[in-house]
Amino acid sequence: DVKVTQSSRYLVKRTGEKVFLECVQDMDHENMFWYRQDPGLGLRLIYFSYDVKMKEKGDIPEGYSVSREKKERFSLILESASTNQTSMYLCASRGGSGGLLGEQYFGPGTRLTVT
Amino acid sequence: DAKTTQPTSMDCAEGRAANLPCNHSTISGNEYVYWYRQIHSQGPQYIIHGLKNNETNEMASLIITEDRKSSTLILPHATLRDTAVYYCIVRSVSSNTGKLIFGQGTTLQVKP
Numbered sequence: 001d002v003k004v005t006q007s008s009r010y011l012v013k014r015t016g017e018k019v020f021l022e023c024v025q026d027m028d029h030e031n032m033f034w035y036r037q038d039p040g041l042g043l044r045l046i047y048f049s050y051d052v053k054m055k056e057k058g059d060i061p062e063g064y065s066v067s068r069e070k071k072e073r074f075s076l077i078l079e080s081a082s083t084n085q086t087s088m089y090l091c092a093s094r095g096g097s098g099g100l101l102g103e104q105y106f107g108p109g110t111r112l113t114v115t
Numbered sequence: 116d117a118k119t120t121q122p123t124s125m126d127c128a129e130g131r132a133a134n135l136p137c138n139h140s141t142i143s144g145n146e147y148v149y150w151y152r153q154i155h156s157q158g159p160q161y162i163i164h165g166l167k168n169n170e171t172n173e174m175a176s177l178i179i180t181e182d183r184k185s186s187t188l189i190l191p192h193a194t195l196r197d198t199a200v201y202y203c204i205v206r207s208v209s210s211n212t213g214k215l216i217f218g219q220g221t222t223l224q225v226k227p
Contacts (some may be wrong), residue, residue, distance in 0.1 A: 004158070042202075043159070043217035090158050103149070104215060106158030 003027075004107035006091055012113045019078040021110050023091030031094040032074035033104065034058075034066065036087040043090065049074055081114045088112075119203045124222040127197075133190040135221050137203030140184045146207050148179060149215065150188045152199040159202065159217070162188065193225045 007022035025032065033048040035058075045058030049068040063085060067075040074093075078085055088111050092104040120138040127133040139148065150162040163170055163177045165186075170177045176189040190197055202220040 040219075042219055043215070045215075092158070103161035103164065104151075104159075105161065109156075109158050 004091060004093055004105050006089075006107040006110050008110050009108060010111050010113075012115065013078075013081050014115055015082060017078075017081050017114075019081050019112065019114075021076040021078075021089055021091075021112070023074045023076070023093075023107055024072055025074075025093040025105070026072065027093065027095060027105070028071065029093040029095045029105075030071070032068065033092040033094070034064075034074065034076045035090045035092065036060070037090055037109070038087050046076065081112075083114050086112060086114045119205055119218050121201075121203050121218065121221045123219065124224065126224050126226055127190075127193045129195060129225055129227050130192055133193040133197065133223055133225070135188040135190075135201050135203075135223065136185065137188070138185045139203070139205045142183050142205050143207070146205045148177065148183075148186050149204040149206060150175070150177065151202045151204065151215075151217070152197075153202070153220070154196075154199040162201075193223075195225050195227065197223065198225045199223060 004025045013019050031050050034046045035043045037043045044060050046060055046064050047058050047066040049055045052068055052071050055066050065077045088109050090109045091107040094104045147164050147166050149164040151159040153159045163172055163175050165177045165179055179186045200220040200222050202217050204215050
């Protein structure tokens with residue numbers, strides 16, 4: 001079974017802090033994704049990566065950055081956390097090279113609260 | 116990617132079949148239909164996907180109409196653990212990013 005793990009289930013940070021959310025997958029997947037989920041808005045893509053050191057902006061990249069130094073690990077960074085970044089953050093991975101279909105496997109999510 | 120429309124909520128009796136509809140009237144020829152579900156406080160879980168033929172796996176069946184403008188996810192014997200939000204997603208086969216656009220989904224409540 002594919003396993004996608006996220007570093008924390010719950011996190012509370014203060015406004016202005018730098019926040020790191022870590023995601024690790026164990027299936028040697030090329031593609032990894034970061035989403036945030038908010039009530040009434042569904043899932044929105046923040047960033048994705050299709051290879052080590054490669055990254056692409058999703059729909060809402062502002063205020064976020066990412067890092068993919070190793071294939072199995074994809075980190076989401078909030079450079080200076082703000083209260084409007086309070087949300088559920090979901091990481092996902094998918095196998096297959098470009099153009100191939102495959103289901104996305106999601107981690108359990110990190111519920112981040114910024115106070 | 117085509118937009119999908121789903122009912123906001125549905126109820127189903129435990130042990131009965133749950134039939135979840137999805138409209139995707141603007142779907143194009145190279146777009147697949149995907150279904151995911153999200154149980155409360157967990158990440159989304161892949162269920163099934165299809166292009167134009169009906170599909171079945173150990174979790175569910177997917178029925179796609181001949182004109183491909185709508186589909187139905189069938190959980191043949193719903194259990195209480197199937198209570199979740201079910202998302203119908205349409206995605207182009209030419210997309211190489213795997214980006215999934217989740218709408219609001221259908222909240223399925225399985226009742227004893």
